[in-house]
Amino acid sequence: MTKSKIVSADEAVAEIHDGAKVALGGWIFNSQPMTLVRALVRKGARNLHLIPAPGSIAPDMLIGAGCAASTVCVFISFEQFGLAPHFRRQAESGALKVYDLDGPGIAGGLRAGICDLPYMPVPDLGTDLPKFAPEHYWPLPSKPGERKMLAVAAVKPDVCLLHAQQADEYGNVQHLGPPFFDAMIAQASRRVIVSVDRIVSTDTIRRSNHLTKLPSAMVDAVVEAPFGAHPTASPSLYRSDEAHLKEYVKSSVSGETFAGYLERYVRQAAPAAYLDAIGGSRLAALAVSETNLK
Amino acid sequence: MAANPSLGETLAVLLARDMADGEKVIIGTNSDIQLAACNLARRMQAPRLWWISGPGGMVNPTRDHLLSTADYENVESAEAWMDLPVMIDFIDWKIHFFDFAILSALQVDRFGNINTVVVGDQRKPRVRGPGTVGISALCGLAKRFYVCLTRHDRSAFVPRVDFLCGPGHMEGGDSRERMGLPPGGPKLVLSPLGVFDFAPGSKAMRVKSISPGVTLEQIRDATAFDVIVEGAPPITTMPTDQELELLRKHVDRRGDLQRKFP
Numbered sequence: 001m002t003k004s005k006i007v008s009a010d011e012a013v014a015e016i017h018d019g020a021k022v023a024l025g026g027w028i029f030n031s032q033p034m035t036l037v038r039a040l041v042r043k044g045a046r047n048l049h050l051i052p053a054p055g056s057i058a059p060d061m062l063i064g065a066g067c068a069a070s071t072v073c074v075f076i077s078f079e080q081f082g083l084a085p086h087f088r089r090q091a092e093s094g095a096l097k098v099y100d101l102d103g104p105g106i107a108g109g110l111r112a113g114i115c116d117l118p119y120m121p122v123p124d125l126g127t128d129l130p131k132f133a134p135e136h137y138w139p140l141p142s143k144p145g146e147r148k149m150l151a152v153a154a155v156k157p158d159v160c161l162l163h164a165q166q167a168d169e170y171g172n173v174q175h176l177g178p179p180f181f182d183a184m185i186a187q188a189s190r191r192v193i194v195s196v197d198r199i200v201s202t203d204t205i206r207r208s209n210h211l212t213k214l215p216s217a218m219v220d221a222v223v224e225a226p227f228g229a230h231p232t233a234s235p236s237l238y239r240s241d242e243a244h245l246k247e248y249v250k251s252s253v254s255g256e257t258f259a260g261y262l263e264r265y266v267r268q269a270a271p272a273a274y275l276d277a278i279g280g281s282r283l284a285a286l287a288v289s290e291t292n293l294k
Numbered sequence: 295m296a297a298n299p300s301l302g303e304t305l306a307v308l309l310a311r312d313m314a315d316g317e318k319v320i321i322g323t324n325s326d327i328q329l330a331a332c333n334l335a336r337r338m339q340a341p342r343l344w345w346i347s348g349p350g351g352m353v354n355p356t357r358d359h360l361l362s363t364a365d366y367e368n369v370e371s372a373e374a375w376m377d378l379p380v381m382i383d384f385i386d387w388k389i390h391f392f393d394f395a396i397l398s399a400l401q402v403d404r405f406g407n408i409n410t411v412v413v414g415d416q417r418k419p420r421v422r423g424p425g426t427v428g429i430s431a432l433c434g435l436a437k438r439f440y441v442c443l444t445r446h447d448r449s450a451f452v453p454r455v456d457f458l459c460g461p462g463h464m465e466g467g468d469s470r471e472r473m474g475l476p477p478g479g480p481k482l483v484l485s486p487l488g489v490f491d492f493a494p495g496s497k498a499m500r501v502k503s504i505s506p507g508v509t510l511e512q513i514r515d516a517t518a519f520d521v522i523v524e525g526a527p528p529i530t531t532m533p534t535d536q537e538l539e540l541l542r543k544h545v546d547r548r549g550d551l552q553r554k555f556p
Contacts (some may be wrong), residue, residue, distance in 0.1 A: 027349045027364050028323055054323070054349070054427055077424035079324045080554075084424070091412075091422035100411055102426035102459065104386040107379075123387065125434035126461045126473040129426065132416045148474040177366030178350040184379050235366035 004169040005222045009039040009271055012193045012221045016045060016159055019069075023157035023189055024052040024059060027180040028079060029240040032058035032232040033161040035195050035225035038266045038274065040161075041065040051157050052076065053106075053181040057232065057248060058161075060084040063096060064258055065266070070097035072155075074106045081245055085252035099133045101152075109136065109155030110181070113188035119151035160189035163229045164214070165237055167196040168204070171219030174211040177235020186218045195225035197237050227275060227283055238286040244278065299533045302555025303541060304505075305442055305484050306330035307533040309396060310338060312440075312482065317393035319345040320385065320436075322428065326360050326550055327442055328396040333357075333545045334537070348385070348428055351376035359548045386431045389476045395432035396440040401455045404498050404519045406462025406480030408433065408441055409455035416457055426459040433460035438481040444555055446485035448518040463497035470497075487513050489530055493522050503530040 013036060016022065022040075026032045037058045040048075045062075047069040052059040054075035062068050064086030076084045090096035101109065108120035121140055130137035130150060140149040162185065165176040173194050175182065186192045194214065199222070205212060228234070231244035251261035269277050299307070309331035313319075317340065321328050332345045333356075346353050347363035352372035361367055369375055384391040399408035400423045410429055412419035433439050439460075443450055462480045464470045470479055479497070483490040488504045500522030501513060506529050513521060533541070542549070 029362075030364050030366075054425075073425040075323075075425040075427040077324070083422065088422045092419055094418040098416070098422075100416065100425060100457075100459075102430040103382065103428040104431055107382040107386050123431075123434065124474065125430045126458070126464060126470075126475060127426070127430045128411075128416075128458045129430065132457075177369065178352075178364065178375075178378075180349060180364075180378055183377075233366075 005171045005219065006169050006199065007221050007223060009035050009195065009223050009225060010043070012036060012223050013039045013043055013045075016040065018046040019048070020158040021049045021051060021156070023160035023185045024050065024055055025160060025162035025180065025182040025185050026058065026229070026232065027054050027178070028056050028077060029232045029245070030177070030180070030235060031163045031182075031229050032056060033163040033195055033228070034058060034230060034232065035228035035271055036161040036163070036193060036223065037061055038269075041067060041262065041266050051155060053185060056084060057245065060086045063087050063090055064252060065262055068096065070099065072099045072101050072106070074101050074103070078245065078249060081249050085249055099136060100129055101133065101136060102127065102129055105129065105136055105152045106155065107184070108152040110184045110188045112152070112154035113156040114184065117154060119153055121149045122152050124148035124150045155188060157185070157189040159191040159193060160185045162186060162192070162194045163225070163234065164194055164196050165234055166198050166200045167194060167222050168200055168202045169222065170202065171214070171216040171222050172202065172205045172212050173214035173219055173222070174205060174208070175213045175235070176211065176237065179213045183213050186214050192219050193221045193223065194219055195223040195228040197226055197228055197234050199224050225271060230278065230283070230286075236288060238283070238288060241278075241282070241286055299538055300552040300556050301444060301486055302327050302330070302551030303538065304533055305444070305555070306334060306541065306551060307537045308484055308489060308530070309440060309442065310334040313340045313343055315340040316342045317344070318391065319343060320348050320392050320395050320428070320432065321345055321363050322348045323362065323364055325363055325396070326554060329360055329363065330541065330545050330551055331396065334541050337540050337544055338537070346376065346381070348381070349378070351378055351381050358544055360546050360550045385428050389435050390437050390478075392432065392436040394438045394440060394481070395436050396442055397429055397432065397460060398442055399460070401450055401452045402441050402443065402483055403452050403455045403462070405464060405466045406441065406483065406492055406499060407455050407458045407464065408460035408462065409457045411457040411459050413449070413456055429460040433462065434475050435478070437478050439479070441480055441483040443483070443485045446487040446516050448516060451517040451519070453519040463492060466497045467495070487516060490521070498522055500524060501527045503528050505530050506532060
């Protein structure tokens with residue numbers, strides 16, 4: 001019989017070594033793998049090289065907590081709450097090395113990584129991106145009359161952190177909303193860690209198997225993490241917590257206030273204590289119901 | 295009698311008027327004005343406009359209010375739901391799949407190139423922006439694009455973008471074609487002060503129409519390059535009562551545009 005892949009958040013991130021290339025799934029305020037990110041901060045990870053899908057608080061918290069030496073930036077934004085505070089500060093001070101990649105850069109790079117190819121051709125769009133990330137983009141020869149092409153380097157994360165809504169203990173992972181880049185990231189990564197809001201039986205998985213975006217062969221570890229994307233949304237289960245996102249941005253104005261934030265919500269708060277710190281009525285209000293449809 | 299339109303409502307109406315029936319459009323994250331424009335056009339002259347959520351892959355979700363394009367709530371009212379790994383072939387590689395995209399920016403320059411990456415040097419920027427995502431490919435590969443800015447000042451309208459992440463007319467003239475990009479580029483730039491297009495030949499930005507109450511001098515003062523003015527540009531035709539009523543009743547019932555872009 002197949003072995004269960006369920007582990008705790010702390011166990012899941014224990015083997016992520018300093019200097020690892022860590023990919024992060026989700027999309028801006030959707031499905032950021034926050035329980036796993038907080039575990040990584042608690043562990044005191046250092047010098048990580050981040051490869052986030054378009055994101056917000058997941059890369060920003062790792063950067064703010066001093067865990068990252070560099071990040072790929074496809075898009076890192078707090079949207080209506082402004083620019084990502086720690087990403088912005090550390091990029092502007094020069095402390096954080098930023099590799100700007102565009103859509104073709106990340107999509108082509110992941111495809112090359114998935115297919116064990118050194119690079120993938122993408123159209124040369126005449127941008128300044130290759131000038132500032134020559135490790136990722138270089139010109140390819142083309143015949144007269146052909147499109148001008150660039151090579152984008154394979155993107156092969158050592159490990160990826162993803163969040164989805166449900167999985168069985170064997171790692172059949174189901175998305176109850178858009179899967180964004182999660183499947184490609186999982187395919188390209190050497191090790192795949194997925195947190196889910198709930199564990200369900202394999203019978204439940206089979207009944208709606210079209211929702212299984214990550215079959216068990218693609219998944220190494222499953223973490224049961226109720227509200228594991230908080231303060232971002234977990235599609236169809238709960239919404240993003242705008243008040244908490246604002247609190248995060250506000251606490252990020254100084255090193256001292258952000259240390260206070262991390263102490264309260266991350267360092268002293270293993271997953272269950274985190275939910276207590278947020279508060280039951282607050283979490284209940286985020287749960288999707290007919291009365292709070294926005 | 296409709297109340298005066300807010301900036302966001304005006305921009306949405308101006309964009310909607312320029313859309314043709316049957317065109318294919320992509321909308322990115324955080325795109326209230328873009329989304330309103332497309333849904334309004336579908337209520338007016340373009341009922342078969344086809345739009346897709348860039349991040350979520352939902353096609354033509356129909357709502358009477360504005361939602362984030364990444365929001366799963368778009369799923370239940372969509373007519374198709376495409377996975378991103380399928381969509382990216384159309385976004386990042388295929389030529390002219392999309393008729394247009396509507397983009398915002400930290401900076402736009404004289405030739406309609408745009409920048410959402412940094413102000414200053416990428417290695418130690420004065421302002422670190424959110425990044426490029428699909429902007430490079432949409433500017434480069436769609437049949438045309440629009441630039442929609444909710445501010446117009448010398449830090450936004452610059453002679454040359456600090457970081458070119460969305461190719462417009464590049465260095466002007468035929469430089470975009472010489473670069474090997476397919477025909478296309480920016481059609482209109484919309485700002486609170488006016489609507490701008492690009493002169494044939496030079497491909498440099500020119501005033502197409504001016505917002506009511508704004509002077510040419512104001513536009514010149516707020517633009518850090520010589521914007522082309524031919525004759526006396528007309529006043530922009532503001533949203534009609536009928537357009538505003540459609541917008542407020544069927545597209546943006548919750549008044550998000552009035553609240554976010556007064």
